[in-house]
Amino acid sequence: MRAPSNRTGGGGFFVAQAPPDDEPSPKDLVMTEQMTGAQSLIRSLEHAGVDVVFGIPGGAILPAYDPLYDSANVRHILMRHEQGAGHAAEGYAYATGRPGVCMATSGPGATNLVTPLADAHMDSVPMVAITGQVATPMIGTDGFQEADICGITMPITKHNFLVKRAEDIPRTIAEAFHIASSGRPGPVLVDIAKDALQATTGFAWPQKLDMPGYRPVTKPHGKQVREAARMIAEAHRPVFYVGGGVVRSGAAQELRVLAELTGAPVTTTLMARGVFPDSHPQNVGMPGMHGTVAGVGALQRADLIVALGARFDDRVTGRLDSFAPDAKIVHADIDPAEISKNRHADVPIVGDCREVIADLVVAVRNDQASGLQGEYEAWWSQLDRLREVYPLGYDAPDDGTLSPQQVIERLGANVGSDATYVAGVGQHQMWAAQFIGYEKPGTFVNSGGLGTMGFSVPAAIGAKVGDPDRTVWAVDGDGCFQMTSQELATAAIEQIPIKVAVVNNGNLGMVRQWQTLYYESRYSNTDLQTAPRDEKVRVPDFVRLAEAYGCVGLRCERAEDVDAAIDKAMAVEDAPAVVDFSVNHDAMVWPMVGPGTSNDNIQYARDMAPDWDDDED
Ligand SMILES: Cc1ncc(C[n+]2csc(CCOP(=O)(O)OP(=O)(O)O)c2C)c(N)n1
Numbered sequence: 001m002r003a004p005s006n007r008t009g010g011g012g013f014f015v016a017q018a019p020p021d022d023e024p025s026p027k028d029l030v031m032t033e034q035m036t037g038a039q040s041l042i043r044s045l046e047h048a049g050v051d052v053v054f055g056i057p058g059g060a061i062l063p064a065y066d067p068l069y070d071s072a073n074v075r076h077i078l079m080r081h082e083q084g085a086g087h088a089a090e091g092y093a094y095a096t097g098r099p100g101v102c103m104a105t106s107g108p109g110a111t112n113l114v115t116p117l118a119d120a121h122m123d124s125v126p127m128v129a130i131t132g133q134v135a136t137p138m139i140g141t142d143g144f145q146e147a148d149i150c151g152i153t154m155p156i157t158k159h160n161f162l163v164k165r166a167e168d169i170p171r172t173i174a175e176a177f178h179i180a181s182s183g184r185p186g187p188v189l190v191d192i193a194k195d196a197l198q199a200t201t202g203f204a205w206p207q208k209l210d211m212p213g214y215r216p217v218t219k220p221h222g223k224q225v226r227e228a229a230r231m232i233a234e235a236h237r238p239v240f241y242v243g244g245g246v247v248r249s250g251a252a253q254e255l256r257v258l259a260e261l262t263g264a265p266v267t268t269t270l271m272a273r274g275v276f277p278d279s280h281p282q283n284v285g286m287p288g289m290h291g292t293v294a295g296v297g298a299l300q301r302a303d304l305i306v307a308l309g310a311r312f313d314d315r316v317t318g319r320l321d322s323f324a325p326d327a328k329i330v331h332a333d334i335d336p337a338e339i340s341k342n343r344h345a346d347v348p349i350v351g352d353c354r355e356v357i358a359d360l361v362v363a364v365r366n367d368q369a370s371g372l373q374g375e376y377e378a379w380w381s382q383l384d385r386l387r388e389v390y391p392l393g394y395d396a397p398d399d400g401t402l403s404p405q406q407v408i409e410r411l412g413a414n415v416g417s418d419a420t421y422v423a424g425v426g427q428h429q430m431w432a433a434q435f436i437g438y439e440k441p442g443t444f445v446n447s448g449g450l451g452t453m454g455f456s457v458p459a460a461i462g463a464k465v466g467d468p469d470r471t472v473w474a475v476d477g478d479g480c481f482q483m484t485s486q487e488l489a490t491a492a493i494e495q496i497p498i499k500v501a502v503v504n505n506g507n508l509g510m511v512r513q514w515q516t517l518y519y520e521s522r523y524s525n526t527d528l529q530t531a532p533r534d535e536k537v538r539v540p541d542f543v544r545l546a547e548a549y550g551c552v553g554l555r556c557e558r559a560e561d562v563d564a565a566i567d568k569a570m571a572v573e574d575a576p577a578v579v580d581f582s583v584n585h586d587a588m589v590w591p592m593v594g595p596g597t598s599n600d601n602i603q604y605a606r607d608m609a610p611d612w613d614d615d616e617d
Pocket residue numbers: 424425426427428429451452453476477478479480481503505507508509510511
């Protein structure tokens with residue numbers, strides 16, 4: 001295989017590069033310098049360009065923590081839970097485009113990484129996890145803190161390695177970074193036996209990787225691209241269905257050119273919010289279970305769907321056998337396994353989205369030069385009608401309590417589109433996707449595929465570490481926040497001034513919404529008591545919790561105080577700030593495509609189906 005070249009932006013080949021002032025010296029290239037496996041691990045991370053590791057030490061990984069103490073290039077951030085370390089590594093990757101790195105000990109340290117590994121796998125986040133393993137003679141004996149983490153994480157990593165010999169460490173680390181960041185990005189786990197970390201070895205950083213079985217296709221096939229361009233011109237109701245792959249490949253610019261050239265509507269998934277500006281007239285909103293009527297309608301009524309780095313997830317398609325019945329499908333993805341997985345692709349295109357879109361631009365221009373041009377006026381009048389009649393909106397609660405949607409809308413309006421918003425999972429996540437205007441790629445970060453409660457705070461920490469000049473807001477739920485709020489200690493002590501908006505509806509709100517709709521309002525085990533309706537006892541009190549962790553704690557309970565609370569949090573520069581927005585308990589997320597139902601049955605509000613207007617061209 002060819003030697004990796006320097007990675008620029010998302011997608012391409014990552015380069016295990018040395019920091020500029022630390023070029024590998026000739027002695028690195030020959031196995032002369034003797035060191036421990038642990039020292040060689042840290043040296044390898046330096047060569048791979050790693051500047052931050054999120055982790056927690058323990059017995060099996062302890063040898064690695066000793067040389068880490070001396071590293072001038074690698075900062076270690078001590079987290080409070082390994083799950084937090086994994087999500088922080090993901091947040092760092094989102095912010096920088098480079099693999100995030102986390103480190104844990106064997107057994108429980110490693111198993112605590114399972115959730116973030118699965119999360120990164122589902123959402124194609126480049127990440128390298130390094131775990132200590134018991135010494136090789138102990139492997140397979142049920143030794144103290146032994147867990148077969150390679151076996152456990154086989155289905156939730158892009159690849160994993162068990163390293164038993166010190167001399168294999170540099171090559172394995174180089175391969176891990178290459179695999180994590182090339183092709184379809186994903187998590188790679190490197191499990192290193194303690195005796196390999198302790199053994200003495202010579203250090204040599206590989207100048208060339210030899211991985212004959214791994215060769216991701218990035219360059220799309222010209223014939224398929226030309227066919228796709230022709231179909232776009234001939235379609236009457238085309239739509240670009242844009243997913244996270246377009247963000248990963250850094251193709252926002254190219255996408256805008258293609259969209260404007262063709263004049264076709266664009267819908268951006270939960271994973272792609274911001275890659276095409278919300279303010280752009282061709283943006284019809286998000287598709288899916290809580291998408292806009294126009295976004296869902298554009299897919300459902302299309303005669304051509306051009307899927308770019310998207311995977312026909314069930315949350316987008318609704319009931320698959322009734323999804324977009326009249327649409328032909330062009331499906332571009334870097335991972336051939338995605339193509340025709342859920343929906344048959346009439347034109348499959350395997351390649352990096354940036355290259356695919358750039359090639360599509362050329363092909364569309366050529367067609368237009370020879371007079372072949374799409375005509376979508378009737379289509380736009382249908383979609384414009386849906387946008388006009390069924391915009392995103394919400395009613396203010398009639399009991400005078402604070403509206404969660406309003407809190408999130410005001411947050412976006414006050415903080416603006418240069419900030420990064422990192423959501424948890426639940427109603428607040430959907431409102432954050434709906435009511436904040438995203439104009440730039442990577443400004444909305446969330447756990448899409450796995451839907452991991454607890455993602456927000458540690459991922460926000462990682463994002464802030466990766467891009468310290470950017471304002472980072474975690475938009476969290478009262479339930480999610482309680483899963484990883486201990487990482488406030490990390491943020492305070494390591495001086496990572498994130499801001500957290502807890503949308504505190506006192507409940508596992510999204511589950512409660514389903515109980516309201518599908519279980520006759522029988523609220524089994526969803527009341528968290530974080531904001532009880534009648535009494536003032538809050539367990540926990542998030543303001544005091546924040547203060548206990550060395551953060552600024554604020555509370556806001558009235559609509560007229562929302563802007564001031566946001567301003568106050570924005571003014572805090574030297575500490576993390578947490579705002580408890582105590583909001584209405586009953587607000588629901590709309591529109592909604594009920595689970596297992598067809599997109600045709602989208603509800604604009606409860607028991608209110610849109611009138612599709614069947615006047616087709
Ligand atoms: C780790 C985990 N456990 C359970 C769930 C199921 N679940 C999805 S949303 C949700 C409620 C989240 O509550 P909260 O954080 O308060 O957000 P809200 O919906 O109220 O905005 C739950 C329990 C999940 N997604 N992840």
